[in-house]
Amino acid sequence: LTFFIIFPTSLSQSNQFCDASLPSSKLLIKGGTVVNAHHQQIADVYIEDGIIVAVNPTIPVGDEVTVIDATGKFVMPGGIDPHTHLDFEFMETATIDDFFSGQAAALAGGTTMHIDFVIPLKGSLTAGFEAYEKKASKSCMDYGFHMAITKWDETVSREMEIMVKEKGINSFKFFMAYKGALMINDELLLEGFKKCKSLGALAMVHAENGDAVYEGQKKMIELGITGPEGHALSRPAVLEGEATARAIRLADFVNTPLYVVHVMSIDAMEEIANARKSGQRVIGEPVASGLALDESWLWHPDFETAAKYVMSPPIRKQGHDKALQAALSKGVLQLVGTDHCAFNSTQKALGIDDFRKIPNGVNGIEERMHMVWDIMVESGQMTVTDYVRVTSTECARIFNIYPRKGAILPGSDADIIILNPNSSFEITAKSHHSKLDTNVYEGRKGKGKIEVTIAGGKIVWENNELKVAPGTGRYIKMPPFSYLFDGIDKKDAFYLNSLQAPVKRAKSST
Ligand code: URP
Numbered sequence: 334l335t336f337f338i339i340f341p342t343s344l345s346q347s348n349q350f351c352d353a354s355l356p357s358s359k360l361l362i363k364g365g366t367v368v369n370a371h372h373q374q375i376a377d378v379y380i381e382d383g384i385i386v387a388v389n390p391t392i393p394v395g396d397e398v399t400v401i402d403a404t405g406k407f408v409m410p411g412g413i414d415p416h417t418h419l420d421f422e423f424m425e426t427a428t429i430d431d432f433f434s435g436q437a438a439a440l441a442g443g444t445t446m447h448i449d450f451v452i453p454l455k456g457s458l459t460a461g462f463e464a465y466e467k468k469a470s471k472s473c474m475d476y477g478f479h480m481a482i483t484k485w486d487e488t489v490s491r492e493m494e495i496m497v498k499e500k501g502i503n504s505f506k507f508f509m510a511y512k513g514a515l516m517i518n519d520e521l522l523l524e525g526f527k528k529c530k531s532l533g534a535l536a537m538v539h540a541e542n543g544d545a546v547y548e549g550q551k552k553m554i555e556l557g558i559t560g561p562e563g564h565a566l567s568r569p570a571v572l573e574g575e576a577t578a579r580a581i582r583l584a585d586f587v588n589t590p591l592y593v594v595h596v597m598s599i600d601a602m603e604e605i606a607n608a609r610k611s612g613q614r615v616i617g618e619p620v621a622s623g624l625a626l627d628e629s630w631l632w633h634p635d636f637e638t639a640a641k642y643v644m645s646p647p648i649r650k651q652g653h654d655k656a657l658q659a660a661l662s663k664g665v666l667q668l669v670g671t672d673h674c675a676f677n678s679t680q681k682a683l684g685i686d687d688f689r690k691i692p693n694g695v696n697g698i699e700e701r702m703h704m705v706w707d708i709m710v711e712s713g714q715m716t717v718t719d720y721v722r723v724t725s726t727e728c729a730r731i732f733n734i735y736p737r738k739g740a741i742l743p744g745s746d747a748d749i750i751i752l753n754p755n756s757s758f759e760i761t762a763k764s765h766h767s768k769l770d771t772n773v774y775e776g777r778k779g780k781g782k783i784e785v786t787i788a789g790g791k792i793v794w795e796n797n798e799l800k801v802a803p804g805t806g807r808y809i810k811m812p813p814f815s816y817l818f819d820g821i822d823k824k825d826a827f828y829l830n831s832l833q834a835p836v837k838r839a840k841s842s843t
């Protein structure tokens with residue numbers, strides 16, 4: 334049930350500045366409960382040319398304005414997914430969702446911006462960036478980039494500077510797993526952290542001990558465990574806890590903020606909780622799959638069903654999901670991503686005889702907003718304002734694009750969703766908008782449906798219909814030195830001052 338109405342690109346605005354030759358697009362969202370991360374009120378929201386102009390209890394407008402009645406509904410900032418992989422070449426194949434299909438799916442699910450991971454080409458950041466610029470040229474919603482660092486030399490160090498100062502990248506990801514592919518060692522991690530700090534860029538880690546995972550995988554194969562359950566058994570939570578602790582301590586040693594992507598276990602979450610308790614700036618990102626699912630699926634007798642749940646770090650035993658939810662509700666974890674990395678059943682079948690060859694990744698870009706609403710808000714674990722914080726605002730703050738994104742305020746981009754708390758959603762592969770033939774949330778239902786998505790001031794999702802066009806999404810540059818860097822230099826100075834003067838020793842006479 335996929336309705337795509339594709340508008341020709343020539344009719345659409347492709348940059349943030351209003352083209353005077355186009356008729357201005359004026360929109361009023363009337364009578365809804367407008368929710369920001371720190372405040373909610375019943376108000377109208379008036380939008381002109383992609384920008385929010387006013388938020389007031391009543392805004393009178395003329396006939397030329399399109400009016401949407403939001404009475405009884407929540408009007409919230411569009412979701413921002415901090416962690417996606419569209420058109421990603423990985424494990425002998427490439428993800429099935431590209432920048433158009435993945436983003437169309439996102440918009441249908443209330444996400445209006447995502448941040449994807451640029452992977453360098455043969456270690457070259459510039460070549461990687463150019464490749465991703467091309468991939469993203471078919472975008473239909475706003476996006477930003479993180480960049481992975483996969484090797485270390487003077488060129489990489491210089492390119493990081495160019496990425497931050499010229500290309501709008503303010504975060505770099507280090508893979509502590511995927512031995513023989515993306516994995517880096519501690520020496521590189523330290524060099525990378527130091528460089529990030531000097532540039533005001535946020536260091537991110539995929540935290541699993543890759544050497545131990547490699548051992549674990551060999552052991553499972555030797556034991557004759559070749560199916561998807563071997564994936565979970567080969568890389569237990571303790572290896573995620575170890576790498577998380579190591580990354581946290583190295584970031585503390587360098588004195589730079591750290592972002593831990595896809596926190597999947599209690600082990601990793603507790604390391605983050607302890608570090609934050611001691612005042613360290615560590616951000617923890619759970620993903621929808623880790624909050625909503627448990628590992629039992631990996632033991633399913635049908636390979637296709639089991640394989641669709643293979644991602645890294647693995648979805649954990651029952652109990653980890655609830656603990657991650659509690660951590661999110663208490664602010665121990667700060668924002669929710671998806672790690673949307675979609676491989677269809679044919680691709681997953683690459684590992685039919687060996688779980689090590691099952692492409693790692695699950696869907697989520699379209700489901701995140703509904704799943705988090707259901708698990709956190711409907712369940713009573715989280716307020717609506719906190720929902721806005723963890724799905725949108727905190728991401729915008731961390732990546733330094735707030736309040737352009739992540740807020741319903743005059744001057745902010747008009748990326749807005751309207752959620753009806755009294756209607757219901759249902760997730761199925763038949764009705765979703767991703768190119769995937771499966772869905773890890775197959776059959777999930779709940780109360781609270783995103784009925785309208787507005788991106789850049791245009792209604793792109795309404796009445797279960799998508800109106801999107803390739804080439805209309807914009808690249809959002811993200812400046813360095815977010816709030817996480819405030820006072821970092823003062824802490825360095827404090828540390829230097831606290832060092833004792835070198836001990837003066839008399840020359841030995843012997
Ligand atoms: O299994 C996963 N997570 N695939 C995507 C790559 C990554 O590690 O984020």
Ligand code: ZN
Pocket residue numbers: 539594595645646
């Ligand atoms: Zn990862």
Ligand code: ZN
Pocket residue numbers: 595644645646672
């Ligand atoms: Zn991942």
Ligand code: ZN
Pocket residue numbers: 416417418672674
């Ligand atoms: Zn990822």
